[in-house]
Amino acid sequence: MMFEYFPDNYPWSMAAVMAINSGAVLSEVDEALKPLKDIAGANDDAANEAWHKRWMMLGERSERLANEDDAAGRRISASAKYKRAAAYFMTAERMCKSDDPVRIETYKQMLDVFRKGVEREEGPVEWVEVPYKDTSLPALFYRADPGTVSGDGQPPCIIHFDGLDVMKEFLYLAGVARAYAARGISTLLIDHPGVGEALRLRDLKLFPETEVPAGAAVDYLEGRNDVDSDRIGMAGISLGGYYVPRAAGFEHRLKCAIAWGAINDYGKITRGRLEGTGTKLSVSHWEEHMNWVFGTNSAEEILEVVDRMNLAEAVPNIECPLLVVHGEGDR
Known part of the structure; x- marks a missing residue:
């Protein structure tokens, strides 16, 4: 069973667990997410913008601390904080819409700190x-x-x-x-x-x-x-x-x-999700994300692709x- 920080928002709960699995600090995750409890159930654009801001707060703080360690020659400590920042930026980016410029900006920030963290691991x-x-x-x-x-x-x-x-x-x-x-x-x-x-x-x-x-x-x-x-x-x-x-x-x-x-049979799974009777969705803007991934423009076009995925x-x-x-x- 998966721990659900947000009982009324599965995509957010899943993302929080993924962040912890990739190096996030539990107390920092709670610090960022506690103010979102009241809006999680809406899972609308405003809620997902707030999600982005809270995770960016963690990522920018971790990156700042990593920079301080790096400047002082504390390579191992810098590496850990850069990688943690990468986990936070990755989680912030996850709920953005594909056409939102902040998504690519956040993704590039993630790539930058991830590389810094891994390089300092040697x-x-x-x-x-x-x-x-x-x-x-x-x-x-x-x-x-x-x-x-x-x-x-x-x-x-x-x-x-x-x-x-x-x-x-x-x-x-x-x-x-x-x-x-x-x-x-x-x-x-x-x-x-x-x-x-x-x-x-x-x-x-x-x-x-x-x-x-x-x-x-x-x-x-x-x-x-x-x-x-x-x-x-x-x-x-x-x-x-x-x-x-x-x-x-x-x-x-x-x-x-x-x-x-x-x-x-991914076609069967996708039909259930589109009808609201299938398995849980992994991201907030799921249908929009699917169109981005496949290069399609509608639910019907998504189904044309996934019906071949068996x-x-x-x-x-x-x-x-x-x-x-x-x-x-x-x-």
Whole structure:
């Protein structure tokens, strides 16, 4: 079960938990959110503007303190505060409408402090570009801990896709890559079309054939000399539960697939949500967000896309092991 800070606003409650999972301080979260209790149920434009302001307050304060630490040469302390600021800016941005200029401004602030925080860690991470069609996809490559790699060869690597509304920086801050690295596995955290930087700064829209960006990621990893190209797998969270099995059904170079959330028919799920009878919404302006992600202009156009997002064709073609993980109380 998920803790719901706002019993009358599921998207806000989910975002608050995500922030805590990515490094927010609980007392600071309470400080920011307590004044919003009375307006949470409305979940209208005014409420979401207030949400943005409260999280920006936390992010700007954490960034200011990080700057002070950085100027004093306190690298480790600065790193922690920059990353915390990234979590706060990320959460502020989450409930903005796509056409609101403040959304991209906030996102760029997040990217800036996130990079500062990670660079000061001096960890095994690289910012990389994965060639894709006539452009590229932004990604983070996190190397496996050398002391945990089995055998004499190079470590395996997991390509990690996002969900509908998260991004590679969230996965990093939540510790996903670090957990794989401790087990001898490198990770490619990638913003594929429809999410993160690929959507916000490159206008790349989501489409059902996820084997296309997955194949581009495999191509990229096969060109690295620090990855075992015969041991490349793929994982995805939330809507990644569709992305990954779909890709595995058609990209047979993948040696394993992990669906962190079971999604067999996204069209059925989306119809229920549009009708108000389905699972809970993950962001406040959900239909508007869906149009942004898919490059559509109406509920009818959204359905035209998501009706193609089912696994009936892909699953019979999967040749690698597939692990499906799903929460009993998932909503």
